[in-house]
Amino acid sequence: MSNRIVALINELQNNKLESILITSPANVYYMSNYYTDPHERVVAVYVTEAHDPVLILPAMEKEDAKAAGWNYPMIDYHDHEDPWELFLAFLNKQGKIPNSLGVEEDYLTLSRFQSLQAILPETKVINKQEVVATLRVIKNDTEYEYLKRAAELADLGVQTGINALKEGISELEVIAAIEYELKKHGVQGMSFSTMALFGKKTASPHGTPGSAKLESGDLVLFDLGVIYNGYCSDITRTVAFKSITAEQEKIYNTVLDGQLKAIEASQLGTPVGNIDKAARDHIAEKGYGEYFNHRIGHGLGIETHEYPSLHGKNTLPLQKGMCYTIEPGIYVPQIGGVRIEDMVFMTDTGAEILTKFPKKLQIIN
Numbered sequence: 001m002s003n004r005i006v007a008l009i010n011e012l013q014n015n016k017l018e019s020i021l022i023t024s025p026a027n028v029y030y031m032s033n034y035y036t037d038p039h040e041r042v043v044a045v046y047v048t049e050a051h052d053p054v055l056i057l058p059a060m061e062k063e064d065a066k067a068a069g070w071n072y073p074m075i076d077y078h079d080h081e082d083p084w085e086l087f088l089a090f091l092n093k094q095g096k097i098p099n100s101l102g103v104e105e106d107y108l109t110l111s112r113f114q115s116l117q118a119i120l121p122e123t124k125v126i127n128k129q130e131v132v133a134t135l136r137v138i139k140n141d142t143e144y145e146y147l148k149r150a151a152e153l154a155d156l157g158v159q160t161g162i163n164a165l166k167e168g169i170s171e172l173e174v175i176a177a178i179e180y181e182l183k184k185h186g187v188q189g190m191s192f193s194t195m196a197l198f199g200k201k202t203a204s205p206h207g208t209p210g211s212a213k214l215e216s217g218d219l220v221l222f223d224l225g226v227i228y229n230g231y232c233s234d235i236t237r238t239v240a241f242k243s244i245t246a247e248q249e250k251i252y253n254t255v256l257d258g259q260l261k262a263i264e265a266s267q268l269g270t271p272v273g274n275i276d277k278a279a280r281d282h283i284a285e286k287g288y289g290e291y292f293n294h295r296i297g298h299g300l301g302i303e304t305h306e307y308p309s310l311h312g313k314n315t316l317p318l319q320k321g322m323c324y325t326i327e328p329g330i331y332v333p334q335i336g337g338v339r340i341e342d343m344v345f346m347t348d349t350g351a352e353i354l355t356k357f358p359k360k361l362q363i364i365n
Helices: 003-014 025-032 059-067 083-094 110-119 129-136 141-164 171-184 199-203 246-264 272-285
Strands: 019-022 044-048 054-058 074-077 100-103 124-127 195-198 219-224 226-228 235-241 297-299 306-310 323-326 329-332 336-339 342-347 350-353
Touching (some): 003 019, 003 025, 003 129, 025 044, 025 129, 054 083, 059 074, 110 124, 171 195, 195 199, 199 219, 199 336, 246 272, 246 323, 246 329, 246 336, 272 306
Antiparallel strands (some): 195 219, 297 306, 323 342, 329 336
């Protein structure tokens, strides 16, 4: 069996769980090396120590899954067939109906849960989505290389966005320039909707880009990432266009110093909550505590946001192989916002910053 399947079976044993049904596209990819957007169709991986794992997928995707390297049984169904009935038939053929079944509650819809109950009325269904999340948090050498390359492409995206800045250009035009350039470098997709915000709109941490035109004195906030070989990058940089006020410059330097303190706090064995505290305490000391209104960061890998959440109360210790973001921000209505975000990879010697784009304040003319 593959190393990941073996590791998952070991985790099932540790959790005293007979089996698990994985339905989130990211976890299906992690366990099978096959990524698909199933739309309304069922795609799942069933793993148990009783027999080989099985991949459930539409018949039209069977050959794609084989090409991706899946060498175990498959339940491939046509659109007129019920995949749950075929799944039950498979279990009966194996002679093993599980007494307990782990599922991912955030990804299993009510209708699919009811379908599972209908075919497995005696099976205890338990939320165990943290089982695979725990496996995914530690990246191997191959995953590190994918994340590093994804970070390099994110750096290129920021540089492209800055190169596109000129008076009168719109936020959406800048985004188009970024994504077009990245497509030319072989990027198949962005890891989330690219963000370019101008002026007062930068005071919204998750603002929506639109037709706003760039003007002298605007702050410009870029937040973007790409998918490379199934792995995501995430970077944020903020620059000023032609000029900057003293207040905006103070905000920028406060965020930058806070981010550097959080990076400095990133040491093996340190609780992740300490990273948040390092930046937050500094920002609060400078008088902007109420304007830093989100966590310091999040895990990063197959998904842009994955385990762990780097909030101030998380006591999970940093370990070699973790990849996460550090992204403090200050967002002051009517003045503007600044966020600076890097991808960090924990090595046996400490934190490696994967995103390399300069962080010193830039005023673009």
